[in-house]
Amino acid sequence: MEYFDKLLDLLKTERNEDLSLYEDQTKSTSVTERRSLGLSWYPIAIRNTEIGRGEYLTVELERTTHQDVNHQFRFGSSVALFSNHDAGSDRIEGSVTHISGSKLKLSLRSDELPEWTRDGKLGIDLLFDNNSYDEMQNALKLAKSIIKEDDKKQSQVINLINILTGLKSPTFNNNLNQYASKVLNEKQQAAVQNIIEANELAIVHGPPGTGKTTTLVQAIAELIKRGETQILVVAPSNTAVDLLSEKITEQGISVLRIGNPARVSDKMQSLTLDYKLAAHEQIKDVKALKKQAAEYKKMAHKYKRNFGRAEQEQRKALFNEAHKILKDADKTEQYLIENIVRKTQVITATLVGSNHYTIKNLSFNTVVIDEAGQALEPACWIPILKAQRVILAGDHFQLPPTVKSNEAAKKGLTKTLLEKCTEQHPEAVVLLEEQYRMHNSIMGYSSKVFYDDLLKAHTSVASRKLFDNDSPFLFIDTAGCAFDEKTEGTSVVNPEEAVFLLKHLSIYVSELKAELKDDKFPDIGIIAPYQQQVKIIRELILSSPDLQEIINHITINTVDSFQGQERDIIYLGLTRSNSEQNVGFLADIRRINVAMTRARKKLVMIGDSATLSRLPFYAGLVSYADQLQVYQSAWEYA
Numbered sequence: 001m002e003y004f005d006k007l008l009d010l011l012k013t014e015r016n017e018d019l020s021l022y023e024d025q026t027k028s029t030s031v032t033e034r035r036s037l038g039l040s041w042y043p044i045a046i047r048n049t050e051i052g053r054g055e056y057l058t059v060e061l062e063r064t065t066h067q068d069v070n071h072q073f074r075f076g077s078s079v080a081l082f083s084n085h086d087a088g089s090d091r092i093e094g095s096v097t098h099i100s101g102s103k104l105k106l107s108l109r110s111d112e113l114p115e116w117t118r119d120g121k122l123g124i125d126l127l128f129d130n131n132s133y134d135e136m137q138n139a140l141k142l143a144k145s146i147i148k149e150d151d152k153k154q155s156q157v158i159n160l161i162n163i164l165t166g167l168k169s170p171t172f173n174n175n176l177n178q179y180a181s182k183v184l185n186e187k188q189q190a191a192v193q194n195i196i197e198a199n200e201l202a203i204v205h206g207p208p209g210t211g212k213t214t215t216l217v218q219a220i221a222e223l224i225k226r227g228e229t230q231i232l233v234v235a236p237s238n239t240a241v242d243l244l245s246e247k248i249t250e251q252g253i254s255v256l257r258i259g260n261p262a263r264v265s266d267k268m269q270s271l272t273l274d275y276k277l278a279a280h281e282q283i284k285d286v287k288a289l290k291k292q293a294a295e296y297k298k299m300a301h302k303y304k305r306n307f308g309r310a311e312q313e314q315r316k317a318l319f320n321e322a323h324k325i326l327k328d329a330d331k332t333e334q335y336l337i338e339n340i341v342r343k344t345q346v347i348t349a350t351l352v353g354s355n356h357y358t359i360k361n362l363s364f365n366t367v368v369i370d371e372a373g374q375a376l377e378p379a380c381w382i383p384i385l386k387a388q389r390v391i392l393a394g395d396h397f398q399l400p401p402t403v404k405s406n407e408a409a410k411k412g413l414t415k416t417l418l419e420k421c422t423e424q425h426p427e428a429v430v431l432l433e434e435q436y437r438m439h440n441s442i443m444g445y446s447s448k449v450f451y452d453d454l455l456k457a458h459t460s461v462a463s464r465k466l467f468d469n470d471s472p473f474l475f476i477d478t479a480g481c482a483f484d485e486k487t488e489g490t491s492v493v494n495p496e497e498a499v500f501l502l503k504h505l506s507i508y509v510s511e512l513k514a515e516l517k518d519d520k521f522p523d524i525g526i527i528a529p530y531q532q533q534v535k536i537i538r539e540l541i542l543s544s545p546d547l548q549e550i551i552n553h554i555t556i557n558t559v560d561s562f563q564g565q566e567r568d569i570i571y572l573g574l575t576r577s578n579s580e581q582n583v584g585f586l587a588d589i590r591r592i593n594v595a596m597t598r599a600r601k602k603l604v605m606i607g608d609s610a611t612l613s614r615l616p617f618y619a620g621l622v623s624y625a626d627q628l629q630v631y632q633s634a635w636e637y638a
Helices: 002-026 031-036 115-119 130-149 152-164 186-197 212-225 238-249 273-279 283-301 309-343 377-384 406-413 417-424 440-450 495-516 531-542 545-553 589-596 616-627
Strands: 044-051 057-063 078-083 091-100 103-108 122-126 201-205 231-235 255-257 346-350 364-369 387-394 429-431 473-477 486-488 491-493 524-527 554-557 567-573 599-607 631-633
Touching: 002 130, 002 377, 002 406, 044 122, 044 283, 078 103, 078 115, 130 152, 130 377, 152 201, 152 387, 186 201, 186 212, 186 429, 201 212, 201 417, 212 231, 212 238, 212 364, 212 387, 231 238, 238 255, 238 346, 255 273, 273 283, 273 309, 283 309, 364 377, 377 387, 377 417, 387 417, 440 589, 440 599, 440 616, 473 616, 491 531, 495 524, 495 531, 495 545, 495 567, 495 599, 531 545, 531 554, 545 554, 567 589, 589 599, 599 616, 616 631
Parallel strands: 201 387, 201 429, 231 346, 231 364, 255 346, 364 387, 473 599, 473 631, 524 554, 524 567, 567 599
Antiparallel strands: 044 057, 057 103, 078 091, 078 122, 091 103, 486 491
């Protein structure tokens, strides 16, 4: 099928680009450099070893220094354990099965540790993530073959594929009981009703602050109430999966969280397979078998190299016995896992995690994909092929998925399944229209540009201010101030704009202190589009005596890091200022939509209208601020 051939080509292009970027980073770098890039832990200490599933050795290790350095290791990451005595030959590969703080567990492709691990100087390297690409590629190939073979047993999946690829229209059963809820507004209830009635596809379009997660959770609870025994709920990021898992659990629904939660809370850990297995009354049998096998192996290892035939036979017999016992342990463990999975009402995972060995061969009546606006389409097909019906939820006017290859992006890899299906099947879409986050004037421009002016602010937030005569929205124009941008490597900086932002923030913080007196101080988010500009602002704020008292209330980061979050006050420094009117990736107006809609009670935007207004979006924004009489020139603060 041509549809999947195109996706396979785009995925291949993206994989090649990602691999070449990885190789550039790691090819000739020292372990110190790799560590600073978050690609290595070094030095580490081995804290524990035990025989895991499939006779693979599970190793628990801890980084003993540089514990505050950010890293890119995740559940499922492919890694190599190495010795820095001879990092070329002394290395063994495995994958991360658990991660918490500065400790992680590896499943090694071996049943014992190599000799060189006893000599110290150990570390782990992050390997290229072939697994995610393989899973996506396999899903696309499977979808293609299902369509080609046209097997009658697969008729429901074929029907779903045809709908999602735009060849057929979705159908609905309108004869079901009307859903009603006291906790949801009218549009949220309509979205739940739409999900219940959908035979193959329902879409919840949730703009910022409209309660999309709340709506999804209520829909899942209602489906279970109406007789569904098990639902698969997935999202692209661990953070989104954790949030859904917690909210669903609060409804009294049993949840199994596949993979490793990003949130380190007892509540989250209790939903994982590791926790549920450890709590199972029969797990002691598995542990006893593994202990017995370990004893046999230990006895076998006592036979040194120079031994006779009888000892050789004895050694072989001990290894065989250990192998047989471990097979029994695996069988028992697999039975316990199946038992846990069978009893669970909702299984949650990331998109790639939905093909985890524990649920690989399961199929579901309903699969829910949240944050579908941030999900690469090839990844969505992994859970979709397990489903008869798919619920897509998200907002394609917020951040798109990350694509590293410009070629793949241009040819359509950033266009999500959510966006395609919303265009092709408007009858399947319910737009949530009431938002519970922003003041009217903060919401207004986004509503007009992205949501056909349909967004309404709930009465509790519509006119909420930090103090009586405060202006919830400000656009401060730096045109003519000679705040020129500079290029730093691949990043763009604007030091003068950063200094101005600090100056304005300091004045505003003084006002807040005077007005709010003993009230709780509001939280502040400062957003800049470029990492280097974030760095400059952070350094200025950390060294500002005026702000030390409230420093814990301030977060400074890029737009991507703020997706899904909100703050009382948002400062957005647009950074670009040049005579060529070059705006770089500010041309992706979805990013600015995300940045603007993080604010609850106050949004201050700082930018050069002379550079930005080449794009209609920014020209319209300046004119919107003008209409509201909240447009100012930076000259007013000179």
